[in-house]
Amino acid sequence: xxxxxxxxxxxxxxxxxxxxxxxxxxxxxxxxxxxxxxxxxxxxxxxxxxxxxxxxxxxxxxxxxxxxxxxxxxxxxxxxxxxxxxxxxxxxxxxxxxxxxxxxxxxxxxxxxxxxxxxxxxxxxxxxxxxxxxxxxxxxxxxxxxxxxxxxxxxxxxxxxxxxxxxxxxxxxxxxxxxxxxxxxxxxxxxxxxxxxxxxxxxxxxxxxxxxxxxxxxxxxxxxxxxxxxxxxxxxxxxxxxxxxxxxxxxxxxxxxxxxxxxxxxxxxxxxxxxxxxxxxxxxxxxxxxxxxxxxxxxxxxxxxxxxxxxxxxxxxxxxxxxxxxxxxxxxxxxxxxxxxxxxxxxxxxxxxxxxxxxxxxxxxxxxxxxxxxxxxxxxxxxxxxxxxxxxxxxxxxxxxxxxxxxxxxxxxxxxxxxxxxxxxxxxxxxxxxxxxxxxxxxxxxxxxxxxxxxxxxxxxxxxxxxxxxxxxxxxxxxxxxxxxxxxxxxxxxxxxxxxxxxxxxxxxxxxxxxxxxxxxxxxxxxxxxxxxxxxxxxxxxxxxxxxxx
Amino acid sequence: xxxxxxxxxxxxxxxxxxxxxxxxxxxxxxxxxxxxxxxxxxxxxxxxxxxxxxxxxxxxxxxxxxxxxxxxxxxxxxxxxxxxxxxxxxxxxxxxxxxxxxxxxxxxxxxxxxxxxxxxxxxxxxxxxxxxxxxxxxxxxxxxxxxxxxxxxxxxxxxxxxxxxxxxxxxxxxxxxxxxxxxxxxxxxxxxxxxx
Numbered sequence: 155x156x157x158x159x160x161x162x163x164x165x166x167x168x169x170x171x172x173x174x175x176x177x178x179x180x181x182x183x184x185x186x187x188x189x190x191x192x193x194x195x196x197x198x199x200x201x202x203x204x205x206x207x208x209x210x211x212x213x214x215x216x217x218x219x220x221x222x223x224x225x226x227x228x229x230x231x232x233x234x235x236x237x238x239x240x241x242x243x244x245x246x247x248x249x250x251x252x253x254x255x256x257x258x259x260x261x262x263x264x265x266x267x268x269x270x271x272x273x274x275x276x277x278x279x280x281x282x283x284x285x286x287x288x289x290x291x292x293x294x295x296x297x298x299x300x301x302x303x304x305x306x307x308x309x310x311x312x313x314x315x316x317x318x319x320x321x322x323x324x325x326x327x328x329x330x331x332x333x334x335x336x337x338x339x340x341x342x343x344x345x346x347x348x349x350x351x352x353x354x355x356x357x358x359x360x361x362x363x364x365x366x367x368x369x370x371x372x373x374x375x376x377x378x379x380x381x382x383x384x385x386x387x388x389x390x391x392x393x394x395x396x397x398x399x400x401x402x403x404x405x406x407x408x409x410x411x412x413x414x415x416x417x418x419x420x421x422x423x424x425x426x427x428x429x430x431x432x433x434x435x436x437x438x439x440x441x442x443x444x445x446x447x448x449x450x451x452x453x454x455x456x457x458x459x460x461x462x463x464x465x466x467x468x469x470x471x472x473x474x475x476x477x478x479x480x481x482x483x484x485x486x487x488x489x490x491x492x493x494x495x496x497x498x499x500x501x502x503x504x505x506x507x508x509x510x511x512x513x514x515x516x517x518x519x520x521x522x523x524x525x526x527x528x529x530x531x532x533x534x535x536x537x538x539x540x541x542x543x544x545x546x547x548x549x550x551x552x553x554x555x556x557x558x559x560x561x562x563x564x565x566x567x568x569x570x571x572x573x574x575x576x577x578x579x580x581x582x583x584x585x586x587x588x589x590x591x592x593x594x595x596x597x598x599x600x601x602x603x604x605x606x607x608x609x610x611x612x613x614x615x616x617x618x619x620x621x622x623x624x625x626x627x628x629x630x631x632x633x634x635x636x637x638x639x640x641x642x643x644x645x646x647x648x649x650x651x652x653x654x655x656x657x658x659x660x661x662x663x664x665x666x667x668x669x670x671x672x673x674x675x676x677x678x679x680x681x682x683x684x685x686x687x688x689x690x691x692x693x694x695x696x697x698x699x700x701x702x703x704x
Numbered sequence: 705x706x707x708x709x710x711x712x713x714x715x716x717x718x719x720x721x722x723x724x725x726x727x728x729x730x731x732x733x734x735x736x737x738x739x740x741x742x743x744x745x746x747x748x749x750x751x752x753x754x755x756x757x758x759x760x761x762x763x764x765x766x767x768x769x770x771x772x773x774x775x776x777x778x779x780x781x782x783x784x785x786x787x788x789x790x791x792x793x794x795x796x797x798x799x800x801x802x803x804x805x806x807x808x809x810x811x812x813x814x815x816x817x818x819x820x821x822x823x824x825x826x827x828x829x830x831x832x833x834x835x836x837x838x839x840x841x842x843x844x845x846x847x848x849x850x851x852x853x854x855x856x857x858x859x860x861x862x863x864x865x866x867x868x869x870x871x872x873x874x875x876x877x878x879x880x881x882x883x884x885x886x887x888x889x890x891x892x893x894x895x896x897x898x899x900x
């Protein structure tokens with residue numbers, strides 16, 4: 155065969171440190187075919203479903219929206235817009251409980267579907283004419299984020315990576331966490347979409363080779379993907395079944411298994427010419443570029459010991475989790491514990507929260523009593539299983555002593571929170587929970603110190619500005635004083651005999667008044683009788699002026 | 705003669721070291737007191753003056769000179785007192801309540817824009833230029849820059865400024881400490897053993 159996709163050469167796999175063989179619990183949900191979920195009464199769409207800048211609504215309460223219509227966006231680069239998953243009316247834009255470990259509320263757009271599921275006209279772009287930038291823009295506009303769980307905007311990731319020479323594109327179909335089977339079902343039911351998405355990524359990134367990593371506990375998915383790969387005849391693309399070890403689906407772990415490279419602490423994969431994308435993301439890219447459809451639905455596994463009929467559904471985003479429980483036949487236990495994600499890395503969610511792009515699985519377990527924690531016995535098993543090669547025991551001591559700076563020195567931030575350490579701890583210590591807590595404390599301290607640095611700079615700037623204004627004012631006054639002094643020094647040369655200006659003014663007024671008094675008007679051309687009368691009047695005035703005492 | 709040589713040699717050595725030290729003193733001269741900078745870096749920079757000094761830096765200078773105790777900063781609270789005690793090698797003391805209470809939730813000033821008469825008095829009072837406005841025009845607080853120092857409240861002639869708790873976003877949310885065996889979590893004496 156001319157293409158390199160079905161190379162019979164043995165592929166040399168590497169091993170990452172530690173890891174666990176867990177009971178995979180995949181059969182419960184993977185044995186049923188993929189189903190389409192019914193529409194719920196309300197779709198509750200959190201405005202921010204990705205890592206990066208928050209979205210702003212592009213619709214108002216009362217608007218009618220169609221499936222695929224953009225309802226929220228932001229001009230920022232690291233973000234992804236949100237689209238209506240079905241036609242209906244926007245009934246609220248408000249704070250609602252969201253799928254978040256805090257169980258708190260955040261801004262959501264609430265849509266009441268009308269059941270018609272009318273869509274906007276999807277126009278597949280003319281891919282022949284599209285440049286790399288056009289493709290990235292289309293991926294962004296379709297609201298695509300990493301569907302493996304990190305929900306980092308795909309266009310931003312690919313754009314940053316495309317600036318570097320990408321040697322190997324890695325497609326992550328490992329799906330290593332127990333219970334979750336959504337990627338498995340996707341690869342079995344739509345392998346051609348995954349392959350088409352990979353082809354688009356290859357066009358953008360131009361990698362020398364592409365490796366698809368799938369854990370060997372998914373033989374049907376491997377067979378379906380291999381067949382689709384053969385049909386598509388992609389060059390330099392190879393499907394590699396990898397051994398089932400948790401957490402082989404972690405980005406750094408999968409890179410190690412497939413290429414033997416290790417991504418350095420606080421570095422990113424593309425810096426060494428590698429890029430990882432999840433199979434779900436690839437299918438979403440194909441939907442966007444081949445059909446013009448934005449990301450409005452995703453496959454969700456609803457499973458666990460607490461539901462009657464586990465399975466996988468194609469679910470519109472924003473569907474409340476309680477609706478998913480109904481789809482799976484309802485609770486089968488009295489005290490259910492709903493978890494978004496898997497048992498290792500997932501977190502408890504409220505059932506009234508809406509599905510987000512990150513929601514690959516709703517796991518319902520029986521809320522049983524957690525075994526009591528005991529003091530650390532220093533067995534070192536946590537160190538043996540840690541896939542990041544950290545020293546979990548040291549991190550534990552520093553974490554509980556709140557010596558967070560020390561914990562940071564021991565590379566706390568390289569912890570991928572896979573939970574292996576806590577799973578093997580014979581003392582049942584909540585290790586990974588402690589690391590999450592320590593990380594969030596450190597992040598808060600960093601935020602605080604960033605804020606106080608900013609306040610200090612602004613304060614210092616203000617002080618400097620006030621000092622400068624004062625100096626300028628002082629300078630102005632000094633100049634004015636100097637000018638006045640100069641003016642004064644010129645009249646000082648005049649003879650001192652001259653009158654004071656105030657005195658002189660007073661004299662002038664006096665003189666004018668006197669002049670007015672001695673100059674009676676209309677005295678010309680008077681008759682002798684009139685003159686006499688005037689003289690008499692003047693005589694009386696003189697007499698009066700001399701005073702009554704005379 | 706030997707004594708003379710010894711004196712000359714020792715004198716030469718002493719002289720050259722003296723020159724070296726003198727040069728180093730000028731070349732590597734440190735401007736200002738580095739301790740003040742270190743203390744200032746730990747203070748919360750609200751510039752509120754609740755400590756009795758005209759801002760965070762004057763308080764830092766007073767601490768460095770031994771004129772002020774370390775427990776007079778209400779916005780910093782216990783965290784800052786512990787950090788200062790660590791830096792200065794003294795015992796942490798509880799916050800002196802005379803200077804105010806520590807507020808657990810960060811606060812931000814809010815101007816009621818319907819009541820504001822545009823007198824600019826609050827703008828002049830704000831230590832971090834976080835209030836925007838002009839004479840006879842409405843003023844508003846830049847919430848991201850507000851340190852919650854409350855210095856703008858007393859000068860306002862129409863009492864239109866209130867302090868409100870800063871809205872917490874989910875990005876600022878913190879995980880709770882998990883339950884651990886043994887001593888309670890707040891116990892600071894809990895020392896980490898050195899790595900074996």
